Amino acid sequence: MRNDIPVRIIEKHGEHQIGSRGFGIQVCLYLLSLDVKRNLCLPQPRTYELFQILGILGDVSKHDTPIPTFRAYKPGTNEVAKEWTLYLDRKSWPDRPFVRTLTIYPAIENQQLTALKTNGRCLQQETLVRIFAAQLERHGVKVELSTGLVDLEQKEDRVIATTAIFQDSLLTGNTELIECQYLVGADGAKGATRKLLNLSFAGENRDADGAVWGDVEIDGLDNGWWHAYGRPGEWSMIMRPNQIGQGNLFDVGITGQNFDPVDFGKPEAAEKFIREHTSWPKLAFGKWHWLLYHKPNMRMVETFRAVRVFGIGNASHVHSYSGGQGVNSGIMDAANLAWKLALVMKSLADSSLLDSLNHERIPVISQMLAATTQLYTHLISHLKPKESADVAADAEDDTRSGWMRWRNDALGFFGVNCRYSDIVLDEHTRTPLDQDDALARSYVGYEGTRTLRAGDRAPGASGLILGSKETTLFELFSTHRHTLLIFAPRGWQDYARQFRDAAQHYPQGVVQTFVVTRESGTPHEKAIVLEDRDGSAHSSCLVGEDEAVTAVVRPDLFVGALVEDVEGLHICFGKTLKT
Template identity: 30%
Template sequence: MPEPDITSPRQTPEVLVVGAGPSGLVAALTLLRNGVPVRIIDKAAEHRIGQRGAGIMPRSLELFHQIGVAHEITKRAITTPVVKLYEMPEGRKALRTFEMSPVLDATPSCPYMNILMLGQDHLEEVLRASLAEYGVQAELATEVVALSQTPDYATATIVKYAGTDREAREIVSHPFIIGTDGARGVCRKLLNMTFLGETRNVENLIIGDIMVEGLEGDYWHMWGDASTSMVSLRPTETPNLFNFMLAGKDVNHRELSKDEDGLRAALTAGTGGQDHLVFGDFRWVSHYRPNMRMVDKFGEGRIFLAGDSAHVHSPTGGQGLNTGIQDSFNLTWKLALVYKGLSPLSLLDSYNEERLPVIAEMLNQTTTLLNQTFRSRKAESAGWVKGGSLLQLGVNYRWSSIVIDEQQSDYDLEDIDELDEFDDDDWVEEQQAAQRRAAVDSYGVGFDGSLRAGDRAPDAPDLSDTQLSDEHGPLCSHSLFDLFGATHHTALVFVESPEQSYAPVIKALRQQPRNTTRIVIIVRSGALVPSVRGVQYVLEDDLDHASRAYTVQGGCDTVIVRPDGMVGGIVRGAEGVKRYFRRIFA
């Protein structure tokens, strides 16, 4: 149809999310939960199918809990199967079995401890269903072809397609645009941001999903090794559907990825030519070249990137999808406050500051795993993790300029010569921030277990609600994860005794913008419950779960948890509360 004559952009209050994969859906969902209108579009004509990024890390499950979808995801997902490695060339006898990721017991502070497997297509179904509850659906066959911005808005030229014919073109000005359209998407290119890093042409892979008959669905099956020739068949949440990987120096990856019959023959040969294995229909197939690349900034002004639009990675370690989800959580709570006029635009600078070191370390760790996978003859090296830092529970922002930790000085003020001559808090804070950046450990590999501002906020269950009780005791209990949320800060005020002076802290918290801060008083087990007004919860820590998880020092009694589930502040009193929120709100 003819294009309309457009002379000026149409103004809209919606934030535009470009790309309807997990990062984009999470970004849209968290914005909607914050009361921010959203439009989400995707170039694809149909929703993508296939396992793709199937491993969901514990940290992602914690964040999904905050937006109300964790239960549905855990209900659909399966645990990481035990690997069965076969002797070649016959491929029938199992040499050994091993856990790619060991099963760990939940703890009070970490209720999600295991990697779950759920196809990316099914994860997106869950997120789209939650999005639909807000009356929002992703617009398919809809593409951004141009971007520009001013200090006040970002403008996108959007084209809608019907089949192969151009259907309509519109130019729309949005308060913000978030690009989550993937490594091959246009947002990064239109912003003239280039990927830094490497593309590996040696370790080529063919990956996809295939129906297989005659194979146990309780094991992750492997033949050979990635340094020479390897076939991996991992069961999925769909019976008889296996996610496969074919790797090897002598495999013609590009040609086989286009030849289904040839690919079936290669899988048959790679598994020892067993007659009882029947390889059926393919759900999807992709020729994959490992990329370890990232942009040098995740956005500026009113246009931002998240997920694969900002960083691409090797398939080892299961970090990519999970890291993109964390990008979206980090960005959107800040963007929502700026959108509402509660925070300055400069708050969004912390998105780059906080996420860039995390992504750099993610690429470092997954590249190390990739090298181990293709240079080792041990299948245990092939592509997944054996617990540890890649569960992402140690990801932190301790170096961030918007977090405050008053347990101990990050910069020993007594060691600054002639400090008395400087009456400049900003200067002192700049020095503190410089020292924090110099000691970045974004995955928390070397941490000693002590809680610091910038860390993931732990859970604590079995907290008795003293405000809902009768003569027999509390009528209900809470966990901290149920009180945290993507729409508000949560201030935890730990009260040891009735004599503790906590009223000034509560007053300072209540002075923050309306509905932005939830106040929770936590009383140590056995202590007298104080009479408190103006707070949402007064909880008794019956089993000391909260006290153990939030062991803080230096006279600090207040922990401020951000909407992305990270500790923003650990402070001593009312002045610390004010100091933290001055960095957040306008």
């Protein structure tokens, strides 16, 4: 593994599945158990940045698909009432390379190509976990399927986990004791980890609501659109083509508020409901690949850490299926924990560093839960039926959240930050930090303020010249090393040499160093120089051309420090490494 740390990964079920699972696997990808859902996930642009440094961006891009444009219909007809996109248009900036609003032409109507706008990507959750698992196998680690956690005991220096072999989710009686330094539970809301730790799971159930989700083959349904039907204040039904403009496989969701579609958890009942409430004359249903009933919950634990055991993803927080935040937030949990756990297990950091998982992630998750719960109210249309002119007028107001129309800039995760964290250091920003304000904005961040502080997302930059090749910052950032970006002005050699020499005193493999300069043709025998030819890195990091600043980027792609001298660098690493 990348950090030379031995791991074992267990999965209760006999095949790879993902609700919150997969995040435990991702922890192990960084270091180089499980509520079953087979739902769609909507990876946010921020998550694609993590995919890149994990080395799986190419695999993900082979399987993800554009989010289709929504179409709603007038009751009892196939006449289109309105069309809209799930998210607002997103602009791609040099520091945000994976933001894409594209125009595609998958649909043909009246012999003419129909232009559709898509501003996000879809990916099946079980596909994502298979990609994670395949990457692990490339590093010599194989997930142990049909093996689940049934008990655990914590000692002062280790965890004793009892695992068992399962067959069709039933215990077989074959058990094994595993002793490990730490245990990471990514086994979902129904998994064993949280229950064995007796952690509370505060929040709410929506007992009067429910949903069924499934994948089914349907002939006679246009595969160029995300179809939406509903009865205001009661239920909605959406049908998304698995591949826009290709095939007949659709993701189907029937959600209710004060309407529980529990009876539609069987194919025959679901098909009958779909036929009754759509006006497609020749629908023909084929194979149901899966069909599940779900009742919405919005809950979280009071701590992600219980001494030597951690819960991440849905093992520690569950939310509604609105906003597309579940998989993304679980991945960020894993990224936050993994590099810290690696340092502790290699005896390079004190175990108290692991407490920062709670400090940095709980404020974010609690605010994200509030945001997605608010969006949940828009899964069902609450508008009274209107004449077509009124419907069109409502569709024009694309800035407000509405029925499957999510208008919240925080959903892209660009604003998520930990400015308030005890382990980040900012000696460059002159404006004092308001700690209470920072905590209150841990999820939404400071979008539009044109600021960058320690604790913020590390921005991207393109057009950098490394040797004779062009590269980007996200191609250079590392899952297992802190990255020093030494922004050096003209005549930078002495300034850069101080930081480079200081970095050599840190444990081997902890730090990688790059000198970022606007000057061309200034190689140095001991420095890796990035020529910022177009000023992209200086601009995205808000560093003036004549400023001398060093940014420390953590393995989870957050800015750990902004310092101006070597003393600041030592203070920064003194917050994480043993002295």
